[in-house]
Amino acid sequence: EVQLVESGGTLVQPGRSLRLSCAVSGFTFDDYAMHWVRQVPGKGLEWVSGIDWNSGGLGFADSVKGRFTISRDNAKNSLYLQMNSLRTEDTALYYCAKSRARFWTGYYPTEPFDYWGQGTLVTVSS
């Protein structure tokens, strides 16, 4: 059974840093790209970042570029999101999601995000 379990979400002050983790099981982690997607409670989905199977390529939404970093440890079956200079607008539920592709980019035919974790809540507030 595929499982993705996020952790690390908490209440944090604006300007501070936070690191999210996603532990996966049930599939060969180092065969697939991985992504972070966030959702403000009651609102829609927003793609945040993606990483290639071997960390060779990284992608970020413009809204987090320069502040967030994505990484993975294939030996530990884990995905990470380092969030720096947090803003109130970063408040959201953060999901990790598995891609069917090896690369984070979605050139045609775009591979879907076929498994998602349950999310971890990040609240940025003073």
Add this chain to the structure above:
Amino acid sequence: SYVLTQPPSVSVAPGKTARITCGGNNIGSKSVQWYRQKPGQAPVLVIDYASDRPSGIPERISGSNSGNTATLTISRVEAGDEADYYCQVWESSSYHPYVFGSGTKVTVL
């Protein structure tokens, strides 16, 4: 920036057909994914490559894509279909290259 437009809500009686549209410039040339999200749960992939069903998704759920509109169709609607549905595409030039629609709330009457 590329925008996907979905109706905020669709209401449908049990046993009837719900159609959810996703409008985007030349979306017919793109791979469209559809996700279902029930309250308090993570999104679940229900349609990939515009019209394929992942394992475990019933045949009542289907997708099509042409021109400027992709459509998710749910036939013989059941109470358990009540959820938010999101379309998604890749658009490399966009602010967020993985673009999600704003979501459609399906209410079963």
